[in-house]
Amino acid sequence: MKASRIPLFFSVLLLLLRLVYAQSAGQGQLPSAPSAAKPQAQPQTPPPPPPSAAAPSAAPAGKSDSTAPASRPTTSDSSAEPPKSAKPEKPESSQDDESVTTIRKVVNEVNVVFTVTDKHGRYVKDLKKDDFKITDDNRPAEEIRSFRSETDLPLQVGLLIDASNSVRDRFKFEQEAAIEFLSQTIRRKYDQAFVVGFDVTPEVTQDFTDDTEALSIGVRALRPGGGTALYDALYFACRDKLLKSESQNQVRKAVILLSDGDDNQSHVTREEAIDMAERAAVVVYTISTNLTGSGSHGDKILERIADATGGRSYVPFQLTEVANAFAAIQEELRSQYAVSYKPADFRPDGRFRTIEIAARNQKGLHVRSRRGYYAPSQ
Numbered sequence: 001m002k003a004s005r006i007p008l009f010f011s012v013l014l015l016l017l018r019l020v021y022a023q024s025a026g027q028g029q030l031p032s033a034p035s036a037a038k039p040q041a042q043p044q045t046p047p048p049p050p051p052s053a054a055a056p057s058a059a060p061a062g063k064s065d066s067t068a069p070a071s072r073p074t075t076s077d078s079s080a081e082p083p084k085s086a087k088p089e090k091p092e093s094s095q096d097d098e099s100v101t102t103i104r105k106v107v108n109e110v111n112v113v114f115t116v117t118d119k120h121g122r123y124v125k126d127l128k129k130d131d132f133k134i135t136d137d138n139r140p141a142e143e144i145r146s147f148r149s150e151t152d153l154p155l156q157v158g159l160l161i162d163a164s165n166s167v168r169d170r171f172k173f174e175q176e177a178a179i180e181f182l183s184q185t186i187r188r189k190y191d192q193a194f195v196v197g198f199d200v201t202p203e204v205t206q207d208f209t210d211d212t213e214a215l216s217i218g219v220r221a222l223r224p225g226g227g228t229a230l231y232d233a234l235y236f237a238c239r240d241k242l243l244k245s246e247s248q249n250q251v252r253k254a255v256i257l258l259s260d261g262d263d264n265q266s267h268v269t270r271e272e273a274i275d276m277a278e279r280a281a282v283v284v285y286t287i288s289t290n291l292t293g294s295g296s297h298g299d300k301i302l303e304r305i306a307d308a309t310g311g312r313s314y315v316p317f318q319l320t321e322v323a324n325a326f327a328a329i330q331e332e333l334r335s336q337y338a339v340s341y342k343p344a345d346f347r348p349d350g351r352f353r354t355i356e357i358a359a360r361n362q363k364g365l366h367v368r369s370r371r372g373y374y375a376p377s378q
Contacts, residue, residue, distance in 0.1 A: 261298025
């Protein structure tokens with residue numbers, strides 16, 4: 001019995017020795033990952049992979065507080081190659097300087113297009129820079145940077161036609177007058193226009209184009225019917241079309257609004273629509289489709305929109321005068337002055353700043369321009 005127990009004892013002993021050896025070998029391998037992470041100060045963050053990428057940014061951040069803006073984009077490179085970490089700072093700071101310069105140019109220069117008429121309503125086109133006084137936010141402009149008479153300024157025109165039930169009886173004639181205006185005004189490879197018809201919702205029947213035939217098709221595609229959301233249509237045309245349109249050169253942005261002025265469906269208010277026109281630097285010309293003469297509630301609304309944006313309101317007394325109103329707008333669009341000036345005490349605070357342009361030593365002259373603009377926000 002004793003002899004049989006001895007081999008069993010050695011077997012058990014051998015098994016225990018193997019287990020102890022295996023455990024000690026495993027303990028020697030496990031610390032390898034934590035020990036590699038320790039020098040990189042990674043144990044503070046629970047997930048192992050993110051700390052390996054985040055740890056390098058923590059180390060350089062303490063070293064380069066004085067150059068924090070430049071160190072942020074180069075965190076991964078600065079830990080891998082310390083001697084090169086300072087090199088990216090110079091180009092990045094120069095890029096920042098360039099962006100600041102660009103902003104400064106936009107912020108400190110205001111462009112305004114305006115018209116001047118005499119006491120008989122005739123356009124005056126031969127005035128000079130010194131004939132005008134420009135006031136920005138109740139302070140004289142610091143510097144007039146450019147001034148010129150613009151009789152040939154490229155146009156970006158939005159034609160908004162009321163297609164609600166209230167204009168059904170005279171809609172056909174208004175369409176033809178609008179088509180004639182577009183064919184006489186829009187020049188190939190120079191001007192652009194789009195057509196929007198509106199009742200409850202605005203509908204673009206022809207997008208920006210210099211093709212007068214395509215614009216005519218867009219006008220003829222309109223069909224009257226439904227309620228009137230005039231303010232929504234103006235807001236849409238200014239925000240989604242003219243505000244987003246880009247041009248390398250100065251252009252004349254205008255909306256010709258043909259309506260009776262009665263709104264019963266809009267989600268935005270009249271003043272919100274006017275504010276959007278001002279943000280887009282759009283001048284709004286209105287043509288009333290009320291044939292009862294000036295003084296109706298709708299006419300007063302149209303007049304308010306036109307005056308606030310530097311445009312003009314037309315109230316034809318009979319249907320045939322709608323075409324005359326379009327002709328008068330066409331003449332005004334070709335009888336402009338364009339001025340660029342630097343405002344005094346400018347602050348990029350997003351606030352509305354007023355513009356007032358007056359003729360010096362010239363009695364009986366009336367200057368018409370947009371009433372102001374919104375300063376950019378930083």
